[in-house]
Amino acid sequence: MLRHSAAPPALAAPPAVFLAIPNELQRFGMVGMLRSVESMGHCTAHAALADAVAAVRDPRTSILLTTPDAVDPAGEVALRRATHDGLRILLLLPDTEDATIGQAGILPGASLLVSGDLSTQTLTESLAATAAGETYIPAALTHTLLRRAGHGEVRAGGAPRLTPRERETLVLLVDGYSNKQIARRLRISEHGAKRLVANILAKLNCPNRTLAAARALREGLCAEQTADSSAFPHTGPVPVPDTVSGW
Missing domain, CATH: 1.10.10.10 (Winged helix-like DNA-binding domain superfamily/Winged helix DNA-binding domain)
Structure with missing residues (x-):
């Protein structure tokens, strides 16, 4: 998998996890899996993104785990403000197909996880990387991103003028x-x-x-x-x- 470090300040305690998942069955299943991750702090679950963001007390010691269908325009504004304050994001994508991978771009800088690859191990690894300030992206997802880039799905708009x-x-x-x-x-x-x-x-x-x-x-x-x-x-x-x- 791919990881990029953002070098955040060291955490004094395990990070709290806030869930924003509209699907009730998926939400309760994720809560059950999180209970088996020993390195995580307390977990709270919400159906709406805005409610989950509002529940965060200290963005610097928290992780928000959400899905693309939870990101509404109003919630995204609140979420971007929280990420500016240090909140880290783990986005759970439905699959790695071209029809859904574009949703990863809605939260730039978020770590990514795929539902089909979800296990206690991958959840633990992705949360640990996200808590450490790294951007976690599974290898299969990276190859899909690169394939899309190779097909021109990221608009070039001419050669950029870099200093x-x-x-x-x-x-x-x-x-x-x-x-x-x-x-x-x-x-x-x-x-x-x-x-x-x-x-x-x-x-x-x-x-x-x-x-x-x-x-x-x-x-x-x-x-x-x-x-x-x-x-x-x-x-x-x-x-x-x-x-x-x-x-």
Whole structure:
């Protein structure tokens, strides 16, 4: 699976999990599975996204687990505000088919899990990664995202105009470096690295790092920078399993 670290502050206690799942059977089943995850804190379940977000007391120590059908326009506004305050998201997708994978883009930066692959082990792994500030994406889902990117489903809109600093950052992003690692390589603050990555995602019209890396590799957006610079040897984690790398 793919993981990208956002390097959040260390948690003093296991994170609380808030569920926003409209389907009652699925919601109760998820509560039962969460009870078997020892590394998690208390869990509360809601049918509506807005109710789940409203129940969060400390976004920095909480995880919201939701499904695409729970994300209504009003709830999404509240959710984006909560994520800005540190709330981490785990989005449970129905499958990896092309008809549903596009829903992953509604919550940029969310960790992803597929219902068909759901087990106590995958749930534990995805929650642990999300709690650690990483973006968890199963390998099968990463390949689907890349296939869609290869078919042009992420609109290019012409070659993006990146600043020299953004091109340097893109090289490191493609190599799988986290914001913290990018900051160290470029000798800037972590906040500055986060801002550069956000600018790149916006200019590439990509909702997450996986698709940004896919487009950069497909269109050779960082080839010149890589060839001209010896400051960034390709020694970091590979963003997408087997070929590229992959949020």
